[in-house]
Amino acid sequence: MVASSPTALKRWIAIELQRLRKAADVKPEDAAKRIGKAKTVIHHIETGRNLPAPADLEVLLNLYGVAERTPFFRELVKTAKRGTDWWKDFTDAVPEWFQLYLGLEAAAARISSYDAQIVPGLLQTPEYAEAVIRAGERRLPDHEVTRRVELRMARSAILTRDEQPPQLWTVLDESVLYRQVGGPAVLRAQLDHLVAMAELPNIDLQLLPADRGAHAGIEGTFTILDYPDEFAPDPGTAYVETRRRGIYYELPEDVRDYRDALDQLKLAATRPEDTAAEISRRAKEK
CATH class of the missing domain: 1.10.260.40 (lambda repressor-like DNA-binding domains)
Structure with missing residues (x-):
């Protein structure tokens, strides 16, 4: 299991x-x-x-x-x-409110998200992750930054695990490709990494162009977690993260609302089969 x-x-x-x-x-x-x-x-x-x-x-x-x-x-x-939670060796780097998310993420059969500001954690390079972490909490000592980066890289291992890796579907706001997180070299490497990850059979990426105007994700980033079939009829979990805590929506009507929003974003975004080429083109512009 x-x-x-x-x-x-x-x-x-x-x-x-x-x-x-x-x-x-x-x-x-x-x-x-x-x-x-x-x-x-x-x-x-x-x-x-x-x-x-x-x-x-x-x-x-x-x-x-x-x-x-x-x-x-x-x-x-x-x-x-x-059982043992996989992050037991990272307890120094995991806020208590985030532990539930790590468990649900590892158990998910499908992870779907809209990301409005930065590349989602599962798809970040170490250098990009470090820049994000340092920008978010500038007073963190170097050793804590290192531990958080290591945790983020350990999380991403679920995407390439041998046993039932989750399906990942991410809609990225176009601005993410231009935001100079870590500087031009770090961003370029991050975009190259996105292109490589998009080649995996369990990963679909879409871009939401800026010219779409107001849209269903205007209020910000969110993630939807769906679990294996044996856990039916679990409605899944919609997750929204703030600076201080994570918010978990688990009532069927709440999760459905986020699914509807993501469906609208998918319709407005580029096709998954075209996204890698578009990211690659923009990486060469840097």
Whole structure:
């Protein structure tokens, strides 16, 4: 199972058990009573704070009318308990609010984004990433900058992993190709890297020309994460990052709103098959 991150699995178990309880029209206090525990136990399970005990899990799934899913959930809980988040060696470089995103990103089957200012982290070169990090937090000491760059490069490994690499679809605002992040040489190398990555079968890039005017992404960058089929009917996650924290939208109607916005951006952008040539042309202008 690619989605072996305990962080990602706890999140999915929590959301799905809450969805199943609501679909069965069972109140939290009634679920707690059935397993002989306090209502807070259900709350902790449904917020991902705690994993359900095996015996409680079986009782709850029976109560929710989906007893046939017990073996699947048991395996998820076991995997979550014995798994290790890949970034455990980078805890000094990962803000607490970003840990959930790293887990969801590693577990995703598809990652779709609109990027309004800079190249997305998964596609950055080390030099470009360093320039972005230094510009964002100018007081960071060199060793912390280095660790954050290393973390970003480690993240990008999911795109070329042997086992089920995610499909990546990115719409880049045209201005990203001109913004002198790190200077002309760094930007040129970054654009060359984008061209190379666009050749991979699991990566699609599009450019949103400046002459499109106002558009669905006018409010800024966002990412949509979709998970493997075995996690259906999970609606996915829409993620928006600010300077201080990440915001996770997981209600179906919220995720749908971001999907609609991305669909509009895709229609307005260049075709994926034309994008690499356009980036390459602009790299030669530098």
